[in-house]
Amino acid sequence: MSLTRGLYAITDSLLLADDRLLPYCEAVLKGGASLLQYRDKTRDQARRHDEALRLRELCERYGAQLIINDDVALALAVEAHGVHLGQTDGSLSEARARLPQGALLGATCHANLELAAAAEQAGADYLAFGRFFLSKTKPGAAAAPLSILHDAGQQSRLPKVAIGGVSLDNAASLLDAGADYLAVVNSLFAADNAAEVERRARAFVELIHS
Numbered sequence: 001m002s003l004t005r006g007l008y009a010i011t012d013s014l015l016l017a018d019d020r021l022l023p024y025c026e027a028v029l030k031g032g033a034s035l036l037q038y039r040d041k042t043r044d045q046a047r048r049h050d051e052a053l054r055l056r057e058l059c060e061r062y063g064a065q066l067i068i069n070d071d072v073a074l075a076l077a078v079e080a081h082g083v084h085l086g087q088t089d090g091s092l093s094e095a096r097a098r099l100p101q102g103a104l105l106g107a108t109c110h111a112n113l114e115l116a117a118a119a120e121q122a123g124a125d126y127l128a129f130g131r132f133f134l135s136k137t138k139p140g141a142a143a144a145p146l147s148i149l150h151d152a153g154q155q156s157r158l159p160k161v162a163i164g165g166v167s168l169d170n171a172a173s174l175l176d177a178g179a180d181y182l183a184v185v186n187s188l189f190a191a192d193n194a195a196e197v198e199r200r201a202r203a204f205v206e207l208i209h210s
């Protein structure tokens with residue numbers, strides 16, 4: 001499946017604790033998210049493997065793609081659809097070489113066009129820029145101007161992912177600036193129940209395709 005535009009939901013271990021991971025992820029997929037990233041910073045390899053496997057099955061049921069954050073080995077072990085790597089997560093070229101053909105490789109580029117060019121050269125399938133707004137999930141993330149989305153579009157034809165504090169209130173500004181995918185944690189998953197997660201996902205998807 002090739003990348004076009006859509007909602008990119010990212011999991012969070014705190015927001016999705018207490019058995020919320022699977023029902024909330026199913027809700028986000030029912031709402032129309034096309035990419036789901038498993039982002040878990042713990043070292044509990046057995047649980048990570050089990051959760052990633054369940055999420056891969058869930059994504060397949062809904063025609064979405066599971067991306068594993070940081071961990072190429074886990075992505076290979078559960079036959080995920082791809083991996084997302086940041087600037088300190090290892091070599092993109094090596095990850096590209098290890099992944100099967102057709103697997104997605106995403107790269108964090110912050111607000112830096114040189115990082116974006118290097119990621120494309122290394123074989124990335126999408127370029128992630130941010131953070132655009134204050135992020136409750138990652139409060140220390142460095143700010144990026146909206147203009148980086150336009151500038152990246154001048155340099156590359158790869159899909160551009162916008163991340164960091166993305167909400168239903170600011171989504172339109174990111175889309176207008178050139179974002180192809182909106183990557184969202186808190187504004188999707190900080191919800192009281194799965195029905196609310198689905199409603200929010202649907203609202204993002206409608207905005208993206210309007």
Ligand SMILES: Cc1ncc(COP(=O)(O)OP(=O)(O)O)c(N)n1
Binds near residue numbers: 070087088128161
């Ligand atoms: C879609 C997307 N964009 C950016 C990031 C951030 O990656 P990274 O800089 O490696 O930070 P961590 O997420 O690993 O804390 C991402 N995960 N996904």
Ligand SMILES: Cc1nc(C(=O)O)sc1CCOP(=O)(O)O
Binds near residue numbers: 110141165
């Ligand atoms: C994981 C991550 N990376 C960022 C970056 O700027 O690279 S911002 C971020 C957190 C995104 O969560 P929320 O939607 O809750 O702000």
Ligand SMILES: [Mg+2]
Binds near residue numbers: 070
């Ligand atoms: Mg990372």
